[in-house]
Amino acid sequence: MRVGGWEKRLKAAVERHRDLPGQWDVSDCWVLARDACKAVTGKDLAPHLRGYKTEKAGYRLFARHGFKTVGEALAAHLPECPVLMAQRGDLGVVERGGLESCGVVTATGVAVKTLYDDGTAQLEYHPVTALTRAFKVS
Known part of the structure; x- marks a missing residue:
């Protein structure tokens, strides 16, 4: 269930990740999705999928949980x-270069925090039509 005032909390969560430097398990695509879900519902999404310090460690953690x-x-x-039914605050997956990234649907598009191999990071927006899967946050 979406909690009152979720719109402002979602906007603040996205803006926080826009301003944070990229860092695994601090500001990456998964953490943005978790923070967006918490902003909308007040509930922590998959708290057991935390504690990784590198991309490789993140994949190992996810694999341990299946x-x-x-x-x-x-x-x-x-x-x-359905992808085209995704609304603001819902989560989704975009595929880039054969890898999945997750993000949150905003009024601007799907916000995804991307960390690059060269150490840079950026909050990117993709059109909702770029989603390959979508998930209802309610």
Whole structure:
């Protein structure tokens, strides 16, 4: 259930990740999705999927819990919905270069925190049509 005032909390969560430097388990695509879910529902999404310091460690942590991708992890915790039915505050998956990243649907598009191999990071926006899967946050 969405809690009162979620819109302002969601905007603040996205803006916080826009301003934070990229860091695994601090500000990456998974943490943005978790923070967005908490902003909308007041509940922590998959608290057991925390504590990684590198991308490789993140994949190992997800694998220990039976997930190969962020999409699998989202599907285990949230109901899937048709991509074009995703609304502001819902979570989704975009695929880039053969890898999945997760993000949150905003009024501007799907916000995804991307960390690059060269050490840079950026909050990127993709059109909702770029989603390969979507998940209802309610």
